[in-house]
Amino acid sequence: MKHTKSILMAAVAALSIASASAQSVIYVTGATAFRKAANKNLYALYGDKLFASSGAATNTDSAVGLYFTNCVLSNNAVVDIAVTWTGSEGGIQQVASGTNNKRVPYFDKAKIETVLGTNTTMAQRLGLTAPDTTSFAIGTYTTLQKGLVGFMDTFPGSSRFKPNVKASDGLVYKSLTATAIGVVPYTYIASKGFDTAFPERNISTGNAQQALESGLIKGQLLTGADADADITIWTMGRNIDSGSRVINHAVNKYGTLTPVVQWKVTASGGNVTKIEKHPTNTLLGIGVALGNNGESSGSAMAGFMTNSIPSGFSNIVSDTGETAGATANYLIGYSSVADTLPLVGSGLVPLKYNGVEGRCYSQTNATTLDAGYTNITTGRYPYWGYEFIGYDSTLSGNANVPVLVNQLATRIKSLASTNGDLAPNIALGDMKVDRSEDGGKQDWNQ
Numbered sequence: 001m002k003h004t005k006s007i008l009m010a011a012v013a014a015l016s017i018a019s020a021s022a023q024s025v026i027y028v029t030g031a032t033a034f035r036k037a038a039n040k041n042l043y044a045l046y047g048d049k050l051f052a053s054s055g056a057a058t059n060t061d062s063a064v065g066l067y068f069t070n071c072v073l074s075n076n077a078v079v080d081i082a083v084t085w086t087g088s089e090g091g092i093q094q095v096a097s098g099t100n101n102k103r104v105p106y107f108d109k110a111k112i113e114t115v116l117g118t119n120t121t122m123a124q125r126l127g128l129t130a131p132d133t134t135s136f137a138i139g140t141y142t143t144l145q146k147g148l149v150g151f152m153d154t155f156p157g158s159s160r161f162k163p164n165v166k167a168s169d170g171l172v173y174k175s176l177t178a179t180a181i182g183v184v185p186y187t188y189i190a191s192k193g194f195d196t197a198f199p200e201r202n203i204s205t206g207n208a209q210q211a212l213e214s215g216l217i218k219g220q221l222l223t224g225a226d227a228d229a230d231i232t233i234w235t236m237g238r239n240i241d242s243g244s245r246v247i248n249h250a251v252n253k254y255g256t257l258t259p260v261v262q263w264k265v266t267a268s269g270g271n272v273t274k275i276e277k278h279p280t281n282t283l284l285g286i287g288v289a290l291g292n293n294g295e296s297s298g299s300a301m302a303g304f305m306t307n308s309i310p311s312g313f314s315n316i317v318s319d320t321g322e323t324a325g326a327t328a329n330y331l332i333g334y335s336s337v338a339d340t341l342p343l344v345g346s347g348l349v350p351l352k353y354n355g356v357e358g359r360c361y362s363q364t365n366a367t368t369l370d371a372g373y374t375n376i377t378t379g380r381y382p383y384w385g386y387e388f389i390g391y392d393s394t395l396s397g398n399a400n401v402p403v404l405v406n407q408l409a410t411r412i413k414s415l416a417s418t419n420g421d422l423a424p425n426i427a428l429g430d431m432k433v434d435r436s437e438d439g440g441k442q443d444w445n446q
Helices: 002-021 035-049 088-095 111-118 206-212 228-231 243-251 296-306 337-346 371-377 402-414
Strands: 026-031 050-053 065-070 078-086 105-107 142-146 150-154 177-190 216-218 231-235 263-268 271-277 280-282 284-287 328-336 383-391
Touching: 026 088, 026 105, 026 142, 026 402, 035 050, 035 065, 035 078, 035 402, 050 111, 065 105, 065 111, 065 271, 078 105, 088 105, 088 150, 088 383, 105 111, 105 328, 142 296, 177 284, 177 337, 177 371, 177 402, 206 231, 206 243, 216 228, 228 231, 231 263, 243 328, 243 383, 271 402, 296 328, 296 337, 328 337
Parallel strands: 026 078, 026 150, 231 328
Antiparallel strands: 050 065, 065 078, 105 142, 150 383, 177 328, 177 383, 216 231, 263 271, 280 284
16 A cells, blocks of 8 residues: 555656646737738747748748747846747737637647657758648647737727627637837739829829728729729728738728728639639638638738730629729728738839839839838828737736837837848837727837
8 A cells, every 4th residue: 555655656756857847838819010020020039949840941031830848037037938920810800819828839849849850950840830720720730829919000999809898709818018119111003004094193081991991992993084984993901910001091080890892803825814812711810701802911911913804804703893994993901011012123113102213113122211111200101000019918828928028019119110030010119100009090119
């Protein structure tokens, strides 16, 4: 009996030691607008601790999934850091979910070691299948965990998961402690050839509101010329997980949750071959009606703008009778400048907003402080939003979360607007105006 009791006590002691030594993990998620800056600063802080990555190298800017192990924070605590970039609204939903425990797929160290073996090299742990951010399913290398730190393209109060009110998924979300770390510039964009038909390249707030509500606008509304009444401009947009969508609606005073009509485009060989309303879907646990869905990324949106709609095009699939313009047809959409910039020379047309140019409208050098940079920082061009990093400060047992948040916020805010890890986003300290809500009044802060 005594021997049995000794064995039992030893087993309990071993379990206690294992539990005490089990590494706590800080799970990071959210918007991709500052993914490059965030990834780069995580590499700078803990690159020697990188365990696995969806990137092909140990410092891939665009890696969707990362796992760092045994990271020493500024308070000397030792933690693992897992990162999965999802989307701005999804990031807010997960981090603010509280006991509702919305979860994200992250790399799981134990799973990776089980599948690959404990003696694998770093090279063998690079380029792993990225966490599934479409269906949020568990995978070979991933498990589902609650996000603790979120990068957000919008004020949490602009989100469909705003704090302390019932959201459209029927749940109530927590208030987040959010710190602004930079500014994301956005632009309206149009498809190839638009600037030939409309040399002014301009869209007004009124044009944008009609495009969102109706799914199209006629060229006559841009020029005032009767001859342009037979030119149709079809509206594209982002899905409900997008911070870019929230900012677009806020700046245009459209209502961040107001439904839209947006078109899904099929293209081949540089030409649009089909236009149809975005199909119904369920995203973030919310049903999305016909036409109210959109593109999952800004780069996908921008990519469609490099196509032309050929003369005589008629392949419009519509439940309400829309037909192609008799004279010409174009696409219009919106994206962050970072997603737009690589395609400026490939037919994509950046537009003015209310007659004012935005960032990098005529160049591909993101680190040059152009006229658009000045227009944004001085308040002439209002189509921009803050990037935030946030967390749920009421969540118990996560004292190390604000420590990591402060480390990342401090490093990212120190980057200059000419720094390639930040540009074409803008350093927070360069702004001569600020705002207290998305799309709100801009006040001089100097």
